[in-house]
Amino acid sequence: MSSWKTHFTLGTGHLRAGRYQEAIDCFSEALHTGGDAASIREYRAAAYQKVGKLKDALRDAKTVIDLRPDRWQGYARSARLFHQGHKYDAASRMVELALERVPADQARGREGLISLKEDIDLAREAVRKLAVQNAYHFGNLPVEIATRIFSMALEEEHTLVLTLAQVCKNWRLTVLGTPAFWGTLVLGKHRPKQKVKLWRQRARDRFSALAILDSFSDTLALQELQDVPLDTLRVFRCEGYKLLPLLASISNLSTSVLASLDTLVLQSPYTSSYPICAPDTPELKWRILRFARFVPENLLQIAKRSTHLTSITLDDCPVFSLWSEFLLLLHRNPALTSLELSRLNTPASPQLPEGEATLPEVISLPVLEVVTISSCKSLANSLLPRLAAPSLKALLVASHSERLDVCMTWLAQGPAATLTALSLQRSPVQVSHLTTALKAATSLQSLQITHLSGVALAVLELLATPIGAAKPFRQGDDARSARRVHCPALRHLNLSHCPDVAASLLIAMVKLRLPETQAAAADSAEATEEAEDTPPASVQPLESLIIDGCPNVDAGVLPWLRAAVPSVSCIYLAKEKARWKR
Template identity: 30%
Template sequence: MILVPPCTKSLGTIKLLSLTAKKVVDTAPDRWQGYARSARLFHVLNKHEAAIKMIDLALERIKPDDAQRRQELNALKSQATDALKAADERKRAHIAKTAYHIGKLPVEIFAEIFGFVVAADHAQILKLSHVCKHWRGMAIKTPSLWQTLVVSKNRPTRKVRLWMERAQTHISDLSFRHNISEMDWPSILLELSSLSWCGLRSLAVSGSLFSRLYNLLQQLSKTKAISRLEHLDVTGCPGFERFLPDFEDSQLHTLKIANFTPSMGGLWSRVHRLKTMTIEGGWIEIFPALTANQSLENLVLSSLILIPMQSGGDDRAELSNLQCLKLFSITSVSVITRVVVRTQFASSALVQHQPFVRLCWKFAHADPLRALRELRVGSCTTTASSLNIIIAGAPLLETLQISGMHGVVNDVLDFICGARPNDQHQDLCTFLKHVDLSRCGDLLTRNAYSLVKTRLRTDQPVPVDGGQLECKAEIESLRLDDCPLMEAEMLPWFRGKVKVFSCVYMTKKEGKQRR
């Protein structure tokens, strides 16, 4: 019997051995020797399927009492089988890395997938177009992927020209950054002159450039594009009153204006469909804005001076769809509480207001708190009793943030935990899961401990005599950053009971300053 050495590499030797094995098989087809030689040769050449076939033929011809040779061939068959499996795995891994399955998709499905990616983040179109030649060709030939144009200081004219070409002039979302050089304005507007203005739905622009853009629309007799806008973001626009006639029967759903002036008040006789209103900086008479847009869902007022109503009529607005109310650094909060009645909002951020107590009392005796799920109060001058009124009227509260305040947080936690029973003797905040008490310098460890412990499933009372008790939700996240009175010995207990827990006494920067 000829054994083929595993290290055989000579082509001549392999050829000679293969001819010898074939001659043996042809000479004695009913003997096992030729098939065994062929099997060993195929195994060395990594032709494992052929080797297994030859081994089976050899086993059929070996005498039943020749156990040694049968054992040798079975061992060789096992090696060939393992090698075949390993080769298949390597082949599948190679195919997985190199096969281009997505290239088999129809063009329409390919474009639809790209559309979902770009809808989530318009900047992704650049990454998609740089993956490979096929993807780039698909991206460039799909105009709908290029309908969002953001113009910045980095070669703005070239970018506008490129986007206009790839979108085939159908831009739906046009945004200008504030850092664009005024020297580039003429060339940018020249490239935009061929834009399909009737399809424009969103515009974000600074005031001076907005005036130049409006002049272009007048030259093209396309000022009706202003009334078709659904989203408008304007920053500091002097002489805004001359644009007001073109807002007649406006389709605006989202409006953001920075540096509001009383001359812009004429908007509210023309804009009636707003879902989101953001006013940052300036002077505003808020009552006409709210009564004209009573379908508002989000209202954000920041750094404003609110002008009260001059007339003595009914100055109330029913904002039944209001979901989010944010007030930052405004004067005369009582104007808001007098105007907004019977609201239903699910998220409220009330930050940095001196007359916060009046706001608390106004909302505490109204229905809006029945839907309140998130309450965030930070750096306010208020009392614990005012916050307790809000908390008692918000049975669905899930998130509570009291940050940057002193003399309030301990009383509020006592009230929530039942240390100070409320008038109705009811369980408070049964859905409360997320709590942030950062930067409360007087927060005591015992109050934070009670908040977590009274809501643990194992520590809640068991119903007696078949009665039903409402089970309180466990605290899932708790932030106690920059609370110096927290005892370090209790931190391991908090980490073991709360899924997400944070207690950072000071930042690295503050630590370096104290050293």
């Protein structure tokens, strides 16, 4: 019978040569012939590991530990095998046991074990991070928190309820099991009758918003709403459908329900008007009111009963004969924050009907922040001077045919101090009145002047000239003068389609507001120990510049502008115009 050492020697030779199965056979034969079991199994475990038989390798490594528990090699082999099998806790434990048994004079073995432990810890952390990324955290959230998350998403876009219900089974169960998610019913041309039935079932007849789009025409769908209690309704939109037939078809949409709404949006398909609330309605709780192409014939009663409005929008409404009633509506709603008016004609001197209280000369709107006026002839000049708006943040005027001199004078006398955004589009204005308003706009952050001629050059000159200086800022000027500028908070400037924009003034304006220019100005003032009663406001660098359609801006200055300003747009011609010119 062959000696076990012969088979053992042959096995180690096969192992070094990469013939792992031959090595396993030789080690098994050596073990069968009664050799040193601990040494043979230790080598056979290494061969098993090479061919991927981790269970067999672990079995041999465990036997080695049982036979020689005081030696570290068996523990080290087990640690590597557990590591390879992604059992990191067991691998870490085996490394610790091996380190306890490594003799002090075997530094190389200890270093190898320490390196193995680091690899195990890194692999375990990588697995943990991957598990966190792929974990289904939503399933662990309390239902109340999940419901709140969905509610916040649906506040922005109610149609997301369908998307959320299709993500996974748990989401679907949550969405379908929460009636409040289905409280918004929008009816258009797409199967409105079936939609009413489905939404009624899922919302359990508790609707918070109802919208009838202009594409809606199926009157049979309205019959499905006959017996729906609408006392929970807070938003009602009728966009293009005739209101009177609608109110007649939905009996529960009563005047009391309309009076308790939070938001009312009405867009008439024809010019005749109609009342919205009954004469005996004590109070209207509306906060958001939007009318398009009509005004109610009882606007005076509405004005008397509305005191909670925060937003009013009128578009193409025949208010010429009811303008005093509209002014009374403004006067009765001091909490108004947003006012949007478009395509309105106004009388020169509005008067309330006889027997009604007179309007104040100036209507106080202490929290009004945003005013938008578009496509009007003289509205900005006739309305805004009658308003006291100490909190005005944004004024946007577009397509105003009458010159905005009166409006700019009103702005300069007060509201400009709090203004952060001013936009004038296709609206003529006297340069001197505009620059006077800009001088008072110390908090202005965004300025938009587009499709105007003879205005932008003067505006740029104002913005490029330090306060008290006689000419625009140039390199080499006294740095201290750069500390005080007009509109120091300005960060966004849009002068699109203004043919008089000059590149030299653009460069001077941008340079004046660069951080290095302001730092040099501060250093110069400090070096001269300049004492000031009122320190200058911090000058902000320009963050965006739009000069589309400005032919006088030479292309050679664009690289410098783009290096100095994070966002620059300069499109000379649209593709269609360029193609036509070619």
